[in-house]
Amino acid sequence: AMSAEEIAKELLAVWPESFEKRDEERRELPDLPNAKRGKVVMRVAPNPNGPPHLGHAKQLLLNWFYVRKYDGKYILRFDDTDPKNKVPMKESYVWFQDEAKWLGVKPDVVMIASDRLDVYYDYAKKLIEMGKAYVCTCDVEKFRDLKEKKKACPCRDLPINEQLSRWEKMFTTYKEGEAVYRVKTELDNPNPALREWPGFRIIDNHKHPRSNARVWPLLNFNSSIDDHLTGVTHILRGRDLDFTEHQQRYLYDYFGWTYPNTVVNGMLSIEGVPAHKSEILKGIKNGEYSGWDDPRLGTLMGLRKAGVTPEGIKQLIWDLGVRKNNVTITRANLEAAVKKAAKCPTFVE
Ligand SMILES: [Zn+2]
Incomplete structure (x- = not known):
């Protein structure tokens, strides 16, 4: 067996920062506003109109970290109510559930908005x-x-x-x-x-x-109603939807409901990797990419093919935490997170 000293030496060689910052990084996530243990209900509400990507993993995992922290309830809700501009894909409902499982996320409830019209x-x-x-x-x-x-x-x-x-x-x-x-x-x-x-x-x-x-x-309507009916207490809201709160508050005021606590959560992308579905689809059609799981893509199936581990993704998301600003990382950042997770994971579940 390796001595503590040997392990420390190896860690320093692999990921010096992780060792130095280890105690700091072991700290818990920052508290959510007005959160009480056992009373927190959170939801992740993707539109299943393509394969989940790293940005979805961020949403899935940060909500998971918080639900675990507060011993709360986790809802995976498919907000699939735009058959005009963001048409849902049949396979995508399964992909999201499979990828959540791969990441170790265990929703207490799975619901589908189009079943609830x-x-x-x-x-x-x-x-x-x-x-x-x-x-x-x-x-x-x-x-x-x-x-x-x-x-x-x-x-x-x-x-x-x-x-x-x-x-x-x-x-x-x-x-x-x-x-x-x-x-x-x-x-x-x-x-x-x-x-x-x-x-x-x-x-x-x-x-x-x-x-x-x-x-x-429209998304504002159904997502407001469902957040209320399912007792959602906290929303990590994608920065792209930050604006919607102002519209949704009208509904909450009219019905006399209390609006959930919201924390704005920036988007996550990988440098040089197409983020838009249309761009990826074009690349698949013209033969540039082999499919949704092309290892050069930022889809979770692609990252998996490229050797990225779920622990590596957890590590990355843990280290990034909740940030208001959008973040673009490099492939090297991702690889470093995978190594760190294999040697000395610092995320808390
Ligand atoms: Zn009119």
């Missing part, structure tokens, strides 16, 4: 009955113009009965683009993007793998 419809109707939402049939350009001028469109103040009848017609009569369900906001909100945000739209002739529904909630 009736729940969202119920809340949509309630909101109309409360006078806080309406169905707008205005021309898009005309509506935008009115919104810019902080003016209500003619649909906004129609009687509730008329709104309910229009809501029914979204399922039976109107065609795509002819009607939009909108959540009322202050018309003079300084930020035009926050005004009268869309909650539901009609999408015809789509290729959603699980549902042939016509009326689809």
